[in-house]
Amino acid sequence: MQALHENARISFAELARRVNLSAPAVADRVEKLERAGVITGYHAAVDPARIGYPIQCLIELTAKHLDYFAVIEEVRSMHQIVECFSVTGSTGLMVRVVVDSMPSLQALIARLMQFGDTKTSIVIDMPVTPRLPPLPGGE
Template sequence: MTVNLDPIDWSVLAELQRDGRLPLTELARRVNLSASAVTERVRRLESTGVIAGYRAEVDLAAVGYGVLAVVRLKYPGSRHEPLHRLLDERPEILECLRTTGDDCYLLKVVATTMPQLERTINELAQFGSTTTNVVYRQTLPYRGPQAPEHD
């Protein structure tokens, strides 16, 4: 279900994506609404599922994960449950996207060391061929969706 958002909703989302802990009074000031009006909008965006949750952004290096990699996995066959179980068991696999094209999955993996990354890749390789790219730098951190441009 698509939720119709007006420009003020998009402004609220943009501010909360920059700082999910922003006090509602400050959010209201930034989007030029009263505190009660912005509170109602945030509650509506949460109840309709537009705002799916709030989380802390963690500096991976600061907590010991000095290695970040993107792994592409070609998964032959159609029984994906064993891979899904591994994803549930391995916290170093931060994200997994099912994709079209030659690769079936795109995974974001962290490790404390290169040998740890190698062990994780070896576990993934039991499901199919992998291609691993180690990330030098996060040039553009995840920023969330912005209001679409209209012609």
């Protein structure tokens, strides 16, 4: 699964070679993982800076309790928000945003502030890129 996570475009033949199985056996295992919901999709990794969004931030949003579901709907409609997590603690929501400029960030923060308090942290580096947790059985 690690090889598939690193390169979702790898052929079953190449994947089979790496794990010492036949291509049909690998295809069968991948299909089972998809059906079980372990593999939920295949995605291209895109560098936001290369498509015009050089600024990445994490914004904590402490949404007013009664407005929570309305806030979620608003957040879903904001294209600058690329991830949103509902978290424990006083924050409520943690969003990752990408913007093209500081004025765009300022406008986004102002829009979010109508729903509650915000705390913004600008991402300067990503020392750990998205990765899989250790797999059971060392597969």
